[in-house]
Amino acid sequence: MSEDLKILLIEDSEDDARLLLREIERGGYRPVCRRVETAEEMQEALAGSAYDIVLSDYQMPQFSAPAALRILKESGLDIPFIIVSGKIGEELAAAAIKEGAHDYLMKEKLSRLIPSIERELREAHERRSRRNADNAIRAGKMEWEAVIDSVSDLIFLTSTDGTIIRCNRKSIEYFNTDYQELIGRNIGQVFYGSSAEQQNIFKVQPTAQETFEEITFPTLKGWFHVSICPMRSTTRELKGLVHVIKDITQSKKMEEEKQISDRELLTLHAVAFRLNSKIGANKIMNDLLLQLHTILQVDFASIHLLDDNFLRLKASFGLSRTFEAAIKRLPNYVPWLSQVLSGKPYKSKAADRELPANVLRTASDMGMQAWCVVPLKIGQEVMGVLMVAHKAEKAYSDREVFLLTSIASQLAVLIENHTLYDRMKEQNVELQLSRQELKDNLLRVKEANTELERLNDAKNSFIGMASHELKTPITSILGGVEFLLKYSGLQMTPEQLDIFTSVYEGVTQLKTLVDDLLSISRLEADGIILQKRSLRMIPLCREILDTFALPLSKRQLVIDITGDDTPVLADEAFSKLAIRNLLENAIKFTPDGGKVEVTASLTGRGELLSEQELLEPFYPGLGNLLDGVSLFYRLDVRDSGIGIPPEERVRVFEKFYGIGDIAYHSSGKTEFMSKGTGLGLAIVRGIMDAHHGFVWTSASRDGGSVFSLLFPADPPATDQ
Structure with a gap:
């Protein structure tokens, strides 16, 4: 049974066309042919149908084989192109092959036509197979990359010596870098930095999957779960390693918080027991702060009570003398303290500018970092504050703040009963102290204003003197350079011209600066005398x-x-x-x-x-x-x-x-x-x-x- 062969025949001679088709039929094919004679007809044919092969005469009145080759290339189609001509010479034939023709033969030797067609059809089929295989490989690679990029864990593929050869998108985002920055680096250096030689789990080359639980890395914060699997070839040869690294910091924190809850309950019980005692208020407050240190590992603690609208230090634990002196009376005008006095807790990861300057300085000397303040409150009325602090930076959890607030509320009830009388006796003395402090502050402000005025006058005098001294050399330099650039007639190289131009622009900017400083100095000194x-x-x-x-x-x-x-x-x-x-x-x-x-x-x-x-x-x-x-x-x-x-x-x-x-x-x-x-x-x-x-x-x-x-x-x- 004959096989269909779809042919695009570029030939102006009907006789030659019939001759070719007859030869193809003798070769066992059933030709399905469209004959064209011009470029337009060929473009229309390629756009309208699919063809197995293109047969072309070399030279025709309105078309040629080289022109047909160009059209076929522009179409992007991979169709065998064979030149069948009676007038082509060896040089032209070689040139056509170089331009992309697959074969050429003479019309007088059509015995080669069928073998040539079969060979080119076979090679075209092989090219299509290779393209399909390449496309399948690319598609598989894209699917594989899409899968690992969708994983929320960090995935690294390394060679046997630990060199990173591939990673997923999550890894790039986690390290806030780009793909090329990670590829080629050693995975141990990425996670261990300069400590890569110490306890480096990535030096392991397991024969089967190996897992590491609750790992920490010097270059990263938090806890991680690491799984390392060998990557083998079809011959079972070790080609590399797959590392899957999961950030378990959040689950670790939840586990730790669960362990803390028991300690918190114990603290509340201990506090409640002591608050039921009949000892004095000062003893209760100091005993409470000691319990906070023992059970909650608090490094520093203090209790301030409102007295005549001021927060006064009543009890403390672990504080240095200078820090106690600095917080003996807290300035309730600072924003965070206003927040606490309104009934809301305040917490900070480190000693910062939220503290008054003298308090911040002594806190740093003492080693204080994280701190938290909660109100001592009865109902809606705030009677003082409880402050705790640690030597390490930390973020107080909502649970810890809630516990401190509960303790403070219980303490407030007892303190209120013991301190009413003492507070009334101290009011008069504190009032006198506050008045003196106000006078001292006003005096310091007045002295500071006087000093500021003196410094401002000195600044204006210096600016005026410096500006006058600088104007003469600047003017000389500017004039000299401007003369060289505009009027000297010197033949300069482009590099010399750029240098002198840069000098001119720089000195011009400097002159502007000096003029501005002099002008502003005269304006501030009210020294302008207008000559209208x-x-x-x-x-x-x-x-x-x-x-x-x-x-x-x-x-x-x-x-x-x-x-x-x-x-x-x-x-x-x-x-x-x-x-x-x-x-x-x-x-x-x-x-x-x-x-x-x-x-x-x-x-x-x-x-x-x-x-x-x-x-x-x-x-x-x-x-x-x-x-x-x-x-x-x-x-x-x-x-x-x-x-x-x-x-x-x-x-x-x-x-x-x-x-x-x-x-x-x-x-x-x-x-x-x-x-x-x-x-x-x-x-x-x-x-x-x-x-x-x-x-x-x-x-x-x-x-x-x-x-x-x-x-x-x-x-x-x-x-x-």
Whole structure:
């Protein structure tokens, strides 16, 4: 019975086509053929049907074998391609084979056709089988990886010497790393670190599964269950090891808490027994603290009782003398103590800043770490606090806090009965002590304020002196470098030019810093004496812009300066400084491709009052501040940069206050990379205050910022 053979025949001669099909039939096949003569017909045929083989003439009026080969390659189909031609030479045939043809033969020698077809069909079948096998292997690998990645335990596959060759996703997440960081490392070093040579369970090479219970590792916290299984080849040769590591910390903790519960019950019984005794309150309190140490392994403990609204130390255990003195009376204004006095426990893993400074210092000297405070409460009334502490850092469990709260509640009942009378006798003495302490505190505050004023004056004097001393060498360096870059005519290598440019930019930034420090020093010392004269702000802005020519030469910004050029009375030097700071910020925070606009206009008092909601946060009581002036000269500097969050707009005029991180937007790779000193806008505010003017910022229409300067212009100034 003949076998169907689906043939795509590329042939322009019907006679030759019939000849080929007849030869194929003689070979025992039943050809199912489609004949094409053009590229379009071939593309349509490949898209519409599946074929076993492609037979092609080499050269036809509208098509060729090389063109057909390209179309077959582009289709991505793996179909044997045999050239059958009467005019192809050896060189062309070899080139066709190189391009991807599987065989070629002459029309005069069709005896080779059937063997060639059978060979290529067989090889195509083998290629498909290999692809299917490869796909099956890849699918199996993906399924296997999906399975181990879904496991919540840590899974590592290692070679026999412990080198990690594969791990699951949970392992990567657990160590907060990536796959490549773990692969190739020794598993013992991952879990034991520098202690890998000591008690390393991963050195074991078991012949069968081996399990290790409740293991700890130097590099990790908690407890682990480890199972190690050999990984063998089909010949039973040991190829590696499979390690399954389960974190059992939580179950271990639950087991430990179960053991603790018996101890807690014993503690409650012992406390209840002693509270039923008729001994005095002081004896009961000291005896209770001793029991807490004995049964609950508490290292330090104290009891404070409220007396005249103060918490006073009444009993203690294990405390140093200096610590006892520091907590003799607890300041109930601290947040955690307010929480306890409201009836809620407070706990901390370590001695921290929640403690007053003197208490924290003595606690550290004593070795105190974790601490917990619970209220001594009768009903809803808090009469004091019970504080316990340990030398080790620990997290107090809810169970432990509940136990301490129960003990404190029982203790409170008895203490209340014994201390009422004693507390009344001590009230007068404590009142006198508290008054003296208040006087001492006020005196210390007054002395501290005096010292702060002296230090501030000294700081301003130093900044002024240092700035004056630095300006001369900075100016010399800046002038020299600028001359070399702009006017010397020296032929520099690119490296030399980069070095001098970097020096120029660095010295410019240093000069800006010195100028800012000097300006802020003069502003704080109220040393500004304005030399007002009639100024035209538009030419002044263009003059300032020229100073940015060198760094701007490497930026792609559009800078537009337009508007009213009415003269205004102002100090030229300080006006330049204010405008320069705003223009520098606008350029700095505008990315390449953006635009900076400077616009000037005359603004009346009524227009400003219509913006009162915007200006009020910057100048509370704006209406009163505008009294006496009816006309202002307004200068707006608008950028298309990163903008300022609304909640930070008022604060940007504070000293040393900065917005965001310029390294994270596009202008952060330019000469304006420096975030600045945080003084520029504070200086602008000081200059405008000295002019009895105003400065504020608002959002730009395109997402950037607008900084506005307002100079009094009533009456209008005239040119001199």
